[in-house]
Amino acid sequence: MKKKTLTQYLVEQQRSAQAISSELRLLIEVVARACKSISHAVGKGALGGVLGALESENVQGEVQKKLDVLSNEILLEANEWGGHLAAMASEEMETLHAIPNRYPKGEYLLLFDPLDGSSNIDVNVSIGTIFSVLKAPHGLGQEIVENDFLQPGTAQVAAGYAVYGPQTMLVLTIGQGAVGFTLDREMGSWVMTQEKYEIPEDTKEFAINMSNMRHWAPPMKHYIDDCLAGKTGPLGKDYNMRWIASMVADVHRVLTRGGIFMYPWDSREPSKPGKLRLMYEANPMSFLVEQAGGVSITGTQRIMEVQPEKLHQRVSVILGSKNEVERVAKYHAEQGWEATP
Numbered sequence: 233m234k235k236k237t238l239t240q241y242l243v244e245q246q247r248s249a250q251a252i253s254s255e256l257r258l259l260i261e262v263v264a265r266a267c268k269s270i271s272h273a274v275g276k277g278a279l280g281g282v283l284g285a286l287e288s289e290n291v292q293g294e295v296q297k298k299l300d301v302l303s304n305e306i307l308l309e310a311n312e313w314g315g316h317l318a319a320m321a322s323e324e325m326e327t328l329h330a331i332p333n334r335y336p337k338g339e340y341l342l343l344f345d346p347l348d349g350s351s352n353i354d355v356n357v358s359i360g361t362i363f364s365v366l367k368a369p370h371g372l373g374q375e376i377v378e379n380d381f382l383q384p385g386t387a388q389v390a391a392g393y394a395v396y397g398p399q400t401m402l403v404l405t406i407g408q409g410a411v412g413f414t415l416d417r418e419m420g421s422w423v424m425t426q427e428k429y430e431i432p433e434d435t436k437e438f439a440i441n442m443s444n445m446r447h448w449a450p451p452m453k454h455y456i457d458d459c460l461a462g463k464t465g466p467l468g469k470d471y472n473m474r475w476i477a478s479m480v481a482d483v484h485r486v487l488t489r490g491g492i493f494m495y496p497w498d499s500r501e502p503s504k505p506g507k508l509r510l511m512y513e514a515n516p517m518s519f520l521v522e523q524a525g526g527v528s529i530t531g532t533q534r535i536m537e538v539q540p541e542k543l544h545q546r547v548s549v550i551l552g553s554k555n556e557v558e559r560v561a562k563y564h565a566e567q568g569w570e571a572t573p
């Protein structure tokens with residue numbers, strides 16, 4: 233049977249499920265087209281002269297890779313003329329990016345990490361683009377300020393990622409489940425290859441950067457110790473471990489075959505709740521994971537219910553197979569661990 237394309241999926245969602253407006257359909261198609269361009273640039277690698285770092289640093293104080301900046305520019309240019317956005321925000325930019333006055337404005341806010349996992353770019357490991365869509369809180373034409381972005385993850389109307397790996401895939405939710413598309417490079421179209429991701433409720437696979445173990449809070453150390461104790465330990469099963477150090481690739485594995493992905497708070501920078509960013513990493517990934525039947529928490533609360541206070545704020549992330557994440561939540565509750573400020 234002929235497979236469905238992204239366009240057909242979106243038109244059907246707009247027509248039958250009234251799940252999306254024509255502007256949101258346009259937004260998603262424009263972002264998906266931008267991800268094709270990013271995939272093309274990433275795929276060239278050294279042949280495209282796009283590897284390596286720039287002298288500049290981003291707002292996070294991280295060295296910017298050429299592809300970080302290029303990917304950011306591709307997303308900005310692709311989205312500013314369509315009339316579907318009120319403004320944009322990116323991991324690579326200090327503050328919001330207003331839509332130039334020469335273009336009409338729309339009712340949506342687009343947030344993205346243009347190329348997540350950039351430490352993997354130069355060593356040819358999968359990386360990705362993560363995006364989140366909110367609605368501008370006021371009517372059309374209102375001046376957008378940074379506070380307009382500070383909405384909890386439950387307010388997202390769409391979210392997704394593109395993963396640039398052996399295949400380039402787009403995984404998307406508009407609140408009607410998490411759906412996967414594979415890029416058909418010959419046709420240049422996104423073809424549906426996963427109608428509905430469903431994360432198994434149980435798992436034997438955890439993903440965490442073990443080198444940080446001595447810095448973790450007691451409940452996290454306790455949980456990982458119990459995983460490492462294996463079949464004869466309190467959890468009664470042997471666990472496997474994966475850590476790609478590329479959130480998009482690790483989360484894609486969890487969506488595809490289950491697992492638990494964790495980047496918890498640690499004492500290296502105690503004032504920071506975690507390493508990953510709430511608005512354009514944790515929230516969109518949490519939307520996808522919950523739509524696929526998984527759970528996503530900070531350790532003590534649902535990530536999508538965290539009330540943002542800053543555009544680039546960080547958060548502790550524990551997400552994946554429902555029963556395993558709930559087990560970690562229990563360790564935190566029993567040991568009276570409160571999320572850091």
Ligand code: P6P
Binds near residue numbers: 479482
């Ligand atoms: P670490 C990539 O830099 C990233 O933001 C996420 O994609 C990834 O999960 C994490 O950081 C990896 O961090 O400390 O293991 O290098």
